[in-house]
Amino acid sequence: MSYLKKHIPIEDGDYYLTPEGYRCFTEQYHLKRGYCCESGCRHCPYGYSKKTNTQNG
Incomplete structure (x- = not known):
């Protein structure tokens, strides 16, 4: 990476x-x-949830 x-x-x-x-x-x-930067952005189009640390994009 x-x-x-x-x-x-x-x-x-x-x-x-x-x-x-x-x-x-x-x-x-x-x-x-x-x-996705996995920061829990307010307008994340990738569906990342900081609470569950998962992405539902």
Whole structure:
């Protein structure tokens, strides 16, 4: 497994700012990235559950 991540340019619609000021990546961005990071992202299109540590994509 390669530990070098490829650079994904950020485009309109890839994230929004939460009321607290954090960047929240959208499903669009996750699909462009092409893999699940298993961090329990709010908009994970791969179906990862941090509670069960499983993926239902």
